[in-house]
Structure formats: C-alpha cells, structure tokens
Amino acid sequence: MIEPWRILRRHLTIFSRTFWTNTMFNFFEPFLYLTAMGYGLGAFVQEMEGISYMEYIAPGIVASSAMFAATFECTYGSFVRLHYQKTFHAILAGPVTVRDIIIAEALFGMIKCVVFGAVILLVIAVMGQVRSSLALLIPLFLILPGLFFSLMAVTYTCLAPNIDYFNYYITLFVTPLYLFGGVFFPLTGMPVWAQKLAWFNPLSHSVEVCRALALGQPAWPTIGEHVLWFFIGSALLLAPPIHLMRRRLIQ
Amino acid sequence: MSCVVRAERLSKSYGSLRAVRDISFAINEGECFGFLGHNGAGKSTTLKMIYGLSTVDQGGLWLFDQKITLTPPSLKARLGVVPQEDNLDPDLTVLENLTVFGALFGLSSQEGKARATEYLQFWGLDDKVNVSPDELSGGLKRRLVIARALMNRPRLLILDEPTTGLDPQARHLVWQKLRLLKSEGISLVLTTHYMEEARQLCDRLVIMEAGQILAEGSPEQLVQEHVLPYVIEVHLPQSQVPAAVVDQVRAYGGQVETVADSLFFFAHDGNDLWSRLESWGLPPKVCHLRSAHLEDVYLKLTGTTSEEEKR
Ligand SMILES: Nc1ncnc2c1ncn2[C@@H]1O[C@H](COP(=O)(O)OP(=O)(O)OP(=O)(O)O)[C@@H](O)[C@H]1O
Ligand SMILES: [Mg+2]
Numbered sequence: 001m002i003e004p005w006r007i008l009r010r011h012l013t014i015f016s017r018t019f020w021t022n023t024m025f026n027f028f029e030p031f032l033y034l035t036a037m038g039y040g041l042g043a044f045v046q047e048m049e050g051i052s053y054m055e056y057i058a059p060g061i062v063a064s065s066a067m068f069a070a071t072f073e074c075t076y077g078s079f080v081r082l083h084y085q086k087t088f089h090a091i092l093a094g095p096v097t098v099r100d101i102i103i104a105e106a107l108f109g110m111i112k113c114v115v116f117g118a119v120i121l122l123v124i125a126v127m128g129q130v131r132s133s134l135a136l137l138i139p140l141f142l143i144l145p146g147l148f149f150s151l152m153a154v155t156y157t158c159l160a161p162n163i164d165y166f167n168y169y170i171t172l173f174v175t176p177l178y179l180f181g182g183v184f185f186p187l188t189g190m191p192v193w194a195q196k197l198a199w200f201n202p203l204s205h206s207v208e209v210c211r212a213l214a215l216g217q218p219a220w221p222t223i224g225e226h227v228l229w230f231f232i233g234s235a236l237l238l239a240p241p242i243h244l245m246r247r248r249l250i251q
Numbered sequence: 252m253s254c255v256v257r258a259e260r261l262s263k264s265y266g267s268l269r270a271v272r273d274i275s276f277a278i279n280e281g282e283c284f285g286f287l288g289h290n291g292a293g294k295s296t297t298l299k300m301i302y303g304l305s306t307v308d309q310g311g312l313w314l315f316d317q318k319i320t321l322t323p324p325s326l327k328a329r330l331g332v333v334p335q336e337d338n339l340d341p342d343l344t345v346l347e348n349l350t351v352f353g354a355l356f357g358l359s360s361q362e363g364k365a366r367a368t369e370y371l372q373f374w375g376l377d378d379k380v381n382v383s384p385d386e387l388s389g390g391l392k393r394r395l396v397i398a399r400a401l402m403n404r405p406r407l408l409i410l411d412e413p414t415t416g417l418d419p420q421a422r423h424l425v426w427q428k429l430r431l432l433k434s435e436g437i438s439l440v441l442t443t444h445y446m447e448e449a450r451q452l453c454d455r456l457v458i459m460e461a462g463q464i465l466a467e468g469s470p471e472q473l474v475q476e477h478v479l480p481y482v483i484e485v486h487l488p489q490s491q492v493p494a495a496v497v498d499q500v501r502a503y504g505g506q507v508e509t510v511a512d513s514l515f516f517f518a519h520d521g522n523d524l525w526s527r528l529e530s531w532g533l534p535p536k537v538c539h540l541r542s543a544h545l546e547d548v549y550l551k552l553t554g555t556t557s558e559e560e561k562r
Contacts, residue, residue, distance in 0.1 A: 003324070003355075010351045014342045086338035092304060093332035093400070094355030095324035250321065251265065251305045 003096045007104035010091075012111070026116050030065040031123065034058060037184060038129075049186055051215065058129035059138075059214040060183030063206040066117030066142050067149050070109040071174055074153035075166045078105050082157065088249055098246040102154060102238075109150025110143055117142040124214075132216020141213070144230035145206040151237035152202075158244035177203045205229050253280050253316070255407045255438045256301055260310035263296050270296040272462040273310065278407075283429075283439040285449045285456030289553060293462040294442035295335050298411050301440070302332045315406075328356060331405030335412050335442075337392045339384035345395060346371065346380045353402040363402070370398040374428065390421035397425070401432075408432065410441040414448060426451050446546040458552055465552045470545050477548045479506055481521025483528070484539040485514040493532040503527065508547075510554045517543065 015022070038054035048056040081087035088101050118139040124130055156169050180187070180194075181203030187195050198204045205226040212218040256278040263271040271293040278284040286294040299305035300312055303322030312319055314326050322330075340348050349367035350360065358366065371377045374394040384392060393413065400408060413429070414422040422445075429452060433439055443449055449456050450470045457467045466473055474480075485492060489512055497507050497514070505524055506517040518524040521540050529535055 002357075006355050006357070009354055010340070010343070013347065013351060085341060086336070087340060089304065089334065090338040090340065090352070091355065093302065093327065093330070093334075094352065094403075095328040096355060097324060249304070251263075251299065 003100035004103035004107060007091055007096060007100055008107050010087075011104065011108040015108075015112070023116070023119055026065065026069060027119055027123070029068075030061045030120050034061050034124070034127075054127075055129050055131070055215070056211075057184055058124040058127070059135075059210040060181070060207045062117050062120045062124065062138060062214075063142075063145070063210040064178050064181065064183050064203060065120045066113040066145060067174070067177070067203055067206065069116035070113035070146050070149040071153045071170070073112045074105055074109040074150040075157055075160075075169055076163070077108075078154050078157045079160060079163055079166065082245075082248070083163070088245075092249060098249055099242045102242045102245055105154050105241075106147050106150040106238075109153065110146030113146030113149065114139050114142045117146075121214075130214050132214065134216050134218060135214045138210050138213050141209055141227070142206075144227060144234065145202065147234045148202055148230050148237065151234055151241060155237060155241040155244065158241050158248055177201050180204075182207045202230070202233065254278060254313070255280055255315060256284075256440065257313040258297075258310065259312075261297070261300070261307065261312055262309040263293075263300060263305060264308055270462050271300075274457075274459070274462070274464045275310075276457055276464065276467065278438060278440055281433070281436055281438055282454040283433055283441070283452050285453035286440075286442040286459055287444075287446075287449050287456055287549060288442075288459035291461075292459040294459060295411050296462075297459075298409055298440070298442060302330055302409050303327050328403060329406045331400035331403065331408040331437075333396050333400045333408070333410040333413055335415075337396050339392060339395060339399075341383060341385050343384075344381050345376060345384055345387070348384060348395060349399055349402055352399050356403040358402070366402055366404075367398075370401050374398045375424070390417045393417060393421075394425065397428075405437065407438045407440065410439065412442055412444070415444065422448070446544065446549060450545050458549055460553045466548070473548045474543055474545060478543045478551055479517035479519055480543055481518050481524070482541055482543045482547055483516040483518070483521065483525060484541070485516070485533065486537045486539065487514075487533075488512060489514060496528075496531050496533055499527075499531045500524070508551050508554075510550045515547065515550075517547070 034057065037057055042053035045053040047053070091101060092098070121135060121138055125135065160166060180198065181201050182198070187198045187204065209223055209226050212223060254277045259275050260273045261271060261275070262269065262273055274297065286297060288294050296305060300307055301314065301322065307320045314322060315329065317326060319326065340351070343351055346367055349370065350363040353363035353366060354360070371380060374397065376391060376395060376398065379387060379391065384395060387395065397410070397413065414425050417425065426448065429439060439452070441452065453470060455467065455469050457464045459465065466477060468476065489509070492514060500507055500516045503524065504519070508515040508517065516524060521542070525535070525538070525540050528538060
C-alpha cells in the first residue's frame with residue numbers, strides 16, 4: 001500500500017511549489033461570497049436559526065470551498081494528467097497499478113480539500129465568525145468529504161471524452177449541490193420531498209457538521225450519522241473509478 | 252540460454268481490427284532484439300503487451316519466465332520503458348522527472364538524486380538539470396525519456412522508436428549509448444523504421460506487417476536468406492525501361508523486384524549482370540550497382556502490397 005503514497009509525492013512536489021498562488025486563487029471566490037452574502041444579504045436577513053446570517057453561512061462556505069477544491073483537482077487537474085500530459089501512462093511504467101493511481105488522486109484531492117477548507121476556516125475565524133474551539137476538528141472532518149468528492153469527480157473524469165465535459169459536471173451537478181446544500185438557507189423551508197432529496201446531497205452533510213462544530217453545538221449522534229454517510233459513500237465510490245480508469249488506460 | 256521475453260502465437264485485437272496476429276518470438280538475455288515494420292504493423296501493440304499498457308488477448312506471453320496477461324508491478328520493476336511518444340512531466344524539472352520516477356521504485360531521495368545525476372551526465376543533460384522539459388529540443392527530450400527509463404536499473408530496456416525525429420548526430424549518439432548499455436548486460440528490445448538503426452543495434456530482428464511476422468533473423472542472415480548479394484537499381488520510370496529487359500534479367504538468373512515504380516535487379520554476380528545491361532538496351536548511367544542490404548529485404552517482403560490489401 002506504499003505505492004499510492006509514492007505517486008502522491010509527485011503531486012505534492014508540484015503542489016508545494018504552487019501553494020501560494022494556488023491558495024490566493026482559491027481563497028478569492030469564497031471570500032467574495034462570504035462578504036457579498038454575509039454583509040450584503042446579512043443586512044436584510046437579521047437572523048437565521050438564531051444566529052447572525054454571517055455566522056450562519058461562514059461554516060457552509062468552508063464546507064463548500066473544500067468541496068470545490070477537491071472537485072476541481074479531480075476533474076480538470078486529473079484530466080490534464082490523464083489526457084494532456086499522459087502522466088498516468090508514464091506512472092504506469094513504474095511498479096504500480098491503476099488502483100494506486102486512483103487512490104493517489106483521491107488522496108491528493110482530499111489534501112487540497114483539507115488545506116483549502118482550513119484556509120477558509122482561518123479566514124472566518126479571523127473575521128470573528130467562529131464560536132468554538134471545536135472548529136479545530138473541521139479540517140480533520142474534511143478528510144471524509146475530501147475523499148468522497150474526489151472519488152466522485154475522478155469517476156466522472158474517467159468518463160469524460162474531453163475537457164469541455166467538466167462544464168456540465170460543475171454547472172449541472174456541483175452548483176446545484178452548492179445552492180441546495182444548506183449553505184445559504186436552511187433546507188427546512190423547502191417542500192418535504194426536497195428535504196428528503198437533500199439527504200442525498202453530500203454537501204448538506206458536510207455543511208451540517210462544519211456548522212455544528214463552528215458554533216460549538218455538536219449533537220454527536222447526528223455527527224456520527226453524517227460521518228457514516230461519507231464512510232459508506234466513499235467506500236462505494238472506490239471501485240468504479242478504478243475499473244473505468246483501467247479501461248481507459250489499458251487496452 | 253534464458254529468455255527475457257517469449258511469445259507464442261500472441262494475438263491482440265482492437266474491436267474487429269486484429270492488430271497483432273499469432274506472432275511467436277523469443278528474446279534472449281543480453282541481446283538487442285528489433286521489430287521492423289510499416290506504420291500500423293503492430294509493433295507498439297506488441298511492446299505495450301510486454302510493458303503493461305495492454306492485455307494479452309490470445310496466445311502466450313512470458314516475461315522473465317513468468318506467464319502474463321497484464322504485466323504485474325513486480326515484473327514492471329525490472330523493465331525500462333521508452334514509449335513512442337515522449338510523456339515527460341512538464342510540471343517537474345529535468346532532474347525531478349528522474350527523481351520522482353525513481354521514487355516510484357522506492358529509491359530514497361539520496362539514491363534517486365545520485366542515480367539521476369549519473370544518468371543526466373551519461374546522456375549529456377547535466378547542464379539542463381533545472382529547466383523544464385518543455386524547453387528541451389526533441390533530441391534532448393528523447394534522451395531524457397531514456398534516462399528516466401534507466402532509473403530502476405532495468406534488466407530489459409524497451410524502446411519504441413527511440414530515434415524517430417532525431418537528426419543524424421543525435422541518432423548516432425543514442426546508438427552509441429545504447430550499445431554501451433548493452434555491453435553492461437541490459438537486454439534491449441526496440442522498434443524502428445530505420446534500417447540503419449536495425450543494422451547498427453540489433454542482434455536479431457523480425458520484420459512485421461499487418462500484425463504478422465514475415466521474417467526473423469540477424470540482419471546478415473536476413474540479407475542472405477531473402478535476397479541475392481548484389482543489386483542494380485534502375486533510376487528510370489518503368490515505362491521507359493525496354494520491355495524485354497525484365498525477362499532477360501530473369502532468364503539470366505537474376506531476380507526482379509518493383510518498389511513504387513522503381514526496378515531492382517538482384518544477382519549473385521553484380522558486375523557480370525552490370526556488363527550485360529547495356530547490350531539489353533539499358534544505359535549504365537541510369538543504373539546503380541551496390542551490395543544488397545537490409546532495406547532490400549524489407550522492401551521485398553513488405554513493399555509490394557499496401558497495408559489495406561493485406562488485412
Ligand atoms: N488504442 C487503439 N484502439 C484501436 N486501434 C488501435 C489502437 N492502438 C493501435 N491501434 C491500431 O492497431 C494497429 C497497430 O498499431 P500499432 O500502434 O501497434 O502499430 P505500429 O507498428 O506501432 O505503428 P507505427 O509505426 O505507426 O507506430 C493499427 O492499425 C492501429 O491503428
Ligand atoms: Mg508504434
């Protein structure tokens with residue numbers, strides 16, 4: 001099981017070199033949402049579920065930017081490695097299998113998810129939007145959604161014929177998750193069927209955990225359920241990309 | 252003698268296209284083995300089955316005496332792979348391309364760096380250590396790909412068209428280095444379109460066409476077995492060659508081959524045939540006498556029909 005780690009070292013070599021530019025770029029958009037919605041909309045929405053609107057959305061922005069970090073890495077990033085740079089073909093000349101490559105992709109996406117989630121967490125903490133030191137558990141928790149979103153994205157990457165297909169993935173799939181993931185408003189205001197559907201939205205689970213930890217009001221059994229959701233989801237998502245990528249790389 | 256690679260009635264299809272058909276060959280330890288053939292003959296497909304980017308469809312393939320359908324990591328650890336298209340990592344420097352790849356084999360960073368430095372020097376890349384591979388010329392890129400393939404000190408180095416697109420100097424340099432590697436005991440298998448490359452490097456080679464092996468042997472053997480020792484090239488369009496000459500050459504005991512509208516006369520005694528041509532109405536100044544070589548064998552075996560007709 002050391003092979004994925006060896007492959008990951010390649011990705012991390014590059015990541016460490018571009019860390020600052022990468023972080024600045026990834027930091028900007030969530031920050032924009034946070035200020036626009038938090039201050040702008042927050043001026044009209046006095047309170048949401050008993051807390052200020054800014055406090056309400058801030059942990060959700062952490063969860064969603066973490067999702068986007070993993071998603072972008074394992075869609076555009078993975079596709080460039082797969083298709084344009086033929087990195088996977090080159091790596092396969094070494095003593096590794098396609099499985100190792102997929103695991104390394106998922107780990108890399110997970111690391112980006114955790115790192116960017118932590119960066120945004122730091123930002124909202126500095127802005128005074130974190131109430132509890134339990135928030136320090138958020139980066140640890142983000143490992144799970146990190147793996148899940150990475151595996152989901154890399155599965156799509158295995159199927160994408162060209163890079164334009166990722167527009168569909170983002171706009172038709174990830175953006176709805178973002179808008180209806182409980183980041184900006186509670187899902188309890190929606191029709192019952194929509195609330196039921198939200199259970200399938202991975203981001204909603206991540207948002208709830210992040211919010212509970214940031215506010216210092218975790219209901220541990222509920223958190224356990226969300227964690228379990230990601231565990232099972234990730235386990236189910238491990239085999240498909242391995243199979244699909246094998247078909248794509250090996251004739 | 253032990254074989255590093257052995258294939259028995261090996262086949263591979265892409266859908267309905269039979270890219271490799273029932274080929275058998277054996278590559279001995281320490282030798283350089285070549286695959287010669289047209290575009291689409293099935294050379295890369297054969298190599299990919301050996302280095303693990305393709306599965307075996309039918310027949311048997313043995314690598315270091317182990318039967319495989321898809322090369323497992325334990326065997327890949329003993330191979331060096333130079334694919335047909337350079338796939339260097341543009342996000343890494345020249346040096347990192349080697350060290351990061353070496354790390355895949357479990358080399359420590361110290362070991363990796365030492366080996367990388369050694370091979371960069373060997374391939375004349377030591378002044379490019381910290382540049383991006385994108386900045387290298389085609390020839391230097393190719394050398395870097397070969398250097399990378401050596402990082403794990405392979406027992407078998409697989410080269411898919413190692414020198415295609417290189418200038419003659421660069422090509423000779425690569426040949427020189429490959430011969431040096433061979434003298435160190437590394438077995439080589441390569442594909443090529445260049446007869447000169449096959450002649451310079453290969454102990455034995457096969458000529459492939461449309462997925463099949465047409466002939467096998469050392470370059471000298473192939474020349475001996477398939478063509479007569481001398482050739483006269485006729486540098487005239489066939490329409491301007493007196494019609495009777497071809498029959499006269501045949502009656503004389505020579506062989507006639509047509510390649511892309513050019514005539515080639517093969518004979519045991521080149522000078523003797525040469526001296527008769529003028530009397531048969533063919534002026535010597537449009538003819539060229541030389542000894543036969545590998546290209547003649549290749550053209551004779553593959554040149555007459557097009558790829559599509561054969562399939
Ligand atoms: N992935 C693939 N899918 C479908 N057909 C393929 C694939 N790869 C190769 N082929 C076909 O298989 C045949 C053999 O291809 P191969 O690449 O082995 O030839 P080659 O001898 O290496 O040719 P070249 O000298 O051009 O590199 C060709 O007809 C090619 O079009
Ligand atoms: Mg080829």
